Amino acid sequence: MTIHQTKAAKGQAATPSAYQAGIVTSAIFEHTFNAAYTAATDVIELGLLPADTQIVGATVIGAGLGETTADIGIMTGAPGDTQAERSVGDQIFDAVSVNDAENDATLANCLTVAPYGEHRAIGAVLAGNVAEGAAKKLTLKIDYIA
Template sequence: MALFQSSMAKRRETPPTAYVHGARMVSISKFTFTAAFAFATDKIEMGLLPAGARVVGARLIGRNLGGANNASLGLMSGEAGEPDNARTVGTQLFSAQAAQNAEPTATTLACLSIAPSDGHRGIGVTLSADVAAGDRDLTLVLEYIF
């Protein structure tokens, strides 16, 4: 079981943070498949939901994933950014949505069902099929307010 992480999840990029209540932030994080991905146990930490933020939109954009690949998107267990293979990925935003050259989008109801937290949280993805290394990627467009 392997945990892959985007640059944002590795804390090499900082997600947008508002300094005024109600400002809408848009975080864009990308993961490129530079190593093979095995569907059964692997997961990807795509980005970060900052402490105090409330999700108002989430879209996952898959490109060249190969085959009929479905994605699930949700909050991750454990500390955000921690490279721990034991962390899990939830399905709070959506489950088993087509991701091969598609843009599965979370419903407003699913987004607003995630309560703000006092700590940063990782946003993760699981896929239903293998993805070979190469010219393939996932992009998460996450919208939130404080």
């Protein structure tokens, strides 16, 4: 199993925080396919959902990924862990097209991710293999409140 990580997932880019209740904050996580992705075994850790926040909106954009779909949601395990077996739930997006497409999550799907007292990783699994390529990208924008 390979866990592909964005800079945000590696802790090399900070996840925005409004530091005030009720303020909508947005984070953008982008994964470039600098290594091949194998659908049967790989996962992508996109970024971090800060503790005690509620997702209120999400948009996913795929570029150059071919005829495939993605499940996007909260990952199991500790954020940033590349050693453990980790999986991705499909709470935010379930089988959404990422074939040169932009899609918004429903508010109902966003609200299924209940606030939690610890930071959690947001990840993606793709239904198809993706060859390495700098023009191949998966971008996720989430909006959340504390």
